[in-house]
Amino acid sequence: MAFSPPLSHGSFSAISTFRHKPITFPINFQVPRSLKYPELPENEKPAAEPETSAAGGPTTQAAPKPNKPVYSMKKGQIVRVDKEKYLSSINYLSVGHPPYYKGLDYIYEDRGEVLDLRIFDTGEYALVAWVGIPTAPAWLPTEMLIKSDKLDYERI
Numbered sequence: 001m002a003f004s005p006p007l008s009h010g011s012f013s014a015i016s017t018f019r020h021k022p023i024t025f026p027i028n029f030q031v032p033r034s035l036k037y038p039e040l041p042e043n044e045k046p047a048a049e050p051e052t053s054a055a056g057g058p059t060t061q062a063a064p065k066p067n068k069p070v071y072s073m074k075k076g077q078i079v080r081v082d083k084e085k086y087l088s089s090i091n092y093l094s095v096g097h098p099p100y101y102k103g104l105d106y107i108y109e110d111r112g113e114v115l116d117l118r119i120f121d122t123g124e125y126a127l128v129a130w131v132g133i134p135t136a137p138a139w140l141p142t143e144m145l146i147k148s149d150k151l152d153y154e155r156i
Contacts, residue, residue, distance in 0.1 A: 069119050071142075077114045078148040079128060081107040085144040106133050111148060 073079070086092050086107070097104070107130065115137055116127040126145060129137035 071117045071119075072124060073114055073117065073126065073142060073145070073147060075114055075117065078111045079114060079126070079145040080109070080112065080148065081128075081140065082144050082146050083108045086140075089141070089144060091140065106130055106135075107138075112145075114145075117142070 107128075110130050110133060112128040112130045114126045115129050118125055118127075118139075122141075124142045125139045126142050127137050127139055128145070
């Protein structure tokens with residue numbers, strides 16, 4: 001850059017004159033009765049009018065909380081993948097590996113840890129990461145996972 005003119009505060013004086021004033025609304029804005037219930041005459045009350053609290057706002061009853069889903073396993077569970085179920089599943093067929101592909105033997109033999117559990121439209125799935133294997137975790141259906149009762153089991 002051979003030459004660049006210095007910028008001064010005065011060069012942006014036109015921009016500084018435009019100030020935006022925030023728009024404020026009154027806190028206790030009351031809707032007139034004629035707008036609330038236009039079809040009812042003044043002497044009739046509607047059947048279910050919302051109750052108002054001491055603060056002036058309508059009170060709402062807490063909606064019932066949805067039940068927690070019940071999972072077949074828990075986070076931190078040590079699992080292996082059932083080889084026969086996995087080889088006949090859509091998960092294996094969608095990858096396109098040749099039959100008896102040896103690159104996936106670690107999921108049948110090594111221990112995997114359940115990191116997360118979710119219920120999707122197609123069923124219950126677990127996010128499984130394999131201990132000591134530098135690979136990404138995978139979402140697998142829980143029906144093809146074999147639970148291990150102890151943390152240190154023998155490799156088959």
